[in-house]
Amino acid sequence: MDTQRKTRLLIIGSGPAGYTAGVYGARAMLDPILVQGIEPGGQLTTTTEVENWPGDTEVQGPDLMVRMEAHAKAMGCEIVGDIITDLDLSSRPFIARGDSGTTYEADAVILATGARAKWLGLDSEEAFKGFGVSACATCDGFFYRGQEIVVIGGGNTAVEEALFLTNFASKVTLIHRRNELRAEKILQDRLLKHPKVETLWHHTLEEVVGEDNPKGVSAVRVKHVDTGEISEIPAKGVFIAIGHAPANELVKDTLELHHGGYVKVTPGSTETSIPGVFAAGDLTDHKYRQAVTSAGMGCMAALDAERFLAEQGEQTGKDETLPLGYGAPEGEGVAADEPQDA
CATH class of the missing domain: 3.50.50.60 (FAD/NAD(P)-binding domain)
Known part of the structure; x- marks a missing residue:
């Protein structure tokens, strides 16, 4: 009703x-x-x-x-x-x-x-969403225990996702189109020192590769941004973390x-x-x-x-001499245009 x-x-x-x-x-x-x-x-x-x-x-x-x-x-x-x-x-x-x-x-x-979450807009990305492609490591990371996975991105989101996924994966490859990360320095330091993490610089994701029966991801194809060379990386999971x-x-x-x-x-x-x-x-x-x-x-x-x-004349019923959003003992009100910290 x-x-x-x-x-x-x-x-x-x-x-x-x-x-x-x-x-x-x-x-x-x-x-x-x-x-x-x-x-x-x-x-x-x-x-x-x-x-x-x-x-x-x-x-x-x-x-x-x-x-x-x-x-x-x-x-x-x-x-x-x-x-x-x-x-x-x-x-x-x-x-x-x-x-x-x-x-x-x-x-x-x-x-x-x-x-x-943003997506890359690839047809293969769309085809395998929920079947190996995800934008949420905390939602889906558990399903990739002992597997090799890749993370796409270079900001806080990507680094945090990659670090979290090391709890499950045998190897995490972070793929970034530049040669340096944009994440906070403390996160970068943790990532680059982690034994399960490998970084692949100057590359973009071109295609997610997989099978249909049963449906799932088997690899990703990536392209070097300078040379255009295509290479393939084995992966059971692909996590898009581009913001x-x-x-x-x-x-x-x-x-x-x-x-x-x-x-x-x-x-x-x-x-x-x-x-x-x-x-x-x-x-x-x-x-x-x-x-x-x-x-x-x-x-x-x-x-x-x-x-x-x-x-607008739609009063709250409070003393208008009090700062907005706050109460004060009687006689201790301040002007409405001088809000105080709480």
């Missing part, structure tokens, strides 16, 4: 940006509804060890996202397991339609849909984009080209793309949304 929901703040997406926006939106008494989307928890649910989240020397990505979800719920954010399939931003209140049949009406929207693209499908025709599809926001804020619509996390961040920066932008988006609603 189709249902209709009304909320002052709708948050679309459930990574660090979405859940943090949920925490701050709930603390601002906006009674937010957060729709999780197709991948609850976002990219960190397919990551193992996270070593750069402040306060945790090491934490498993899925565990961190479970904690974030629980925190948002505890603050009063309603979390819904639905997928937004259509978003009408032509007028306020904004209208979002979910795959469940639910229609969400919102006075303000925070977009935190994140990013998704991510912003998940902008809902707004690519309505919001201003830049840098290849990232949602453009006003410098120093999360405001988009439509008043009342805010964007945070990897959907808008083409430069840093870190969990901690995404969380920070989620905080900013909730505070920006609260200010916007207040300016």
Whole structure:
């Protein structure tokens, strides 16, 4: 049965940006509804060890996202397991339609849909997806115990995937089109010293080779970028790790984009080209793309949304002399344009 929901703040997406926006939106008494989307928890649910989240020397990505979800719920954010399939931003209140049949009406929207893995676009890559070709080492690495595999890419994603896959594979070959990696130095150091890892510089993937009965990968054909020479490398698994693209499908025709599809926001804020619509996390961040920066932008988006609603005369019921998103003892309020750290 189709249902209709009304909320002052709708948050679309459930990574660090979405859940943090949920925490701050709930603390601002906006009674937010957060729709999780197709991948609850976002990219960190397919990551193992996270070593750069402040306060945790090491934490498993899925565990961190479970904690974030629980925190948002505890603050009063309603979390819904639905997928937004259509978003009408032509007028306020904004209208979002979910795959469940639910229609969400919102006075303000925070977009935190994140990013998704990029693919090379090869026919053979498409043919063997799920049968030896993957973009998620933590999802599929277990299936390649004792096998030789290859990883394509040269950034943080590729190096992290390659290092993780050494837990299962007999050999990991990292194939990169340049002669140096773009990953963080500490990751490069670990990779280049690992006895199971071999790097193949100046090469690109030309074709995934395999059989149809049973369906599976047996090798990859690679091309030297300078000489054009083709060579073949035995492999049972091929992991594509060339980065991510912003998940902008809902707004690519309505919001201003830049840098290849990232949602453009006003410098120093999360405001988009439509008043009342805010964007945070990897959907808008083409430069840093870190969990901690995404969380920070989620905080900013909730505070920006609260200010916007207040300016529209849609007050939260709080003393307007208090900083946005925070409470203070009586007599200790500060001007609304001087938010404090928490």
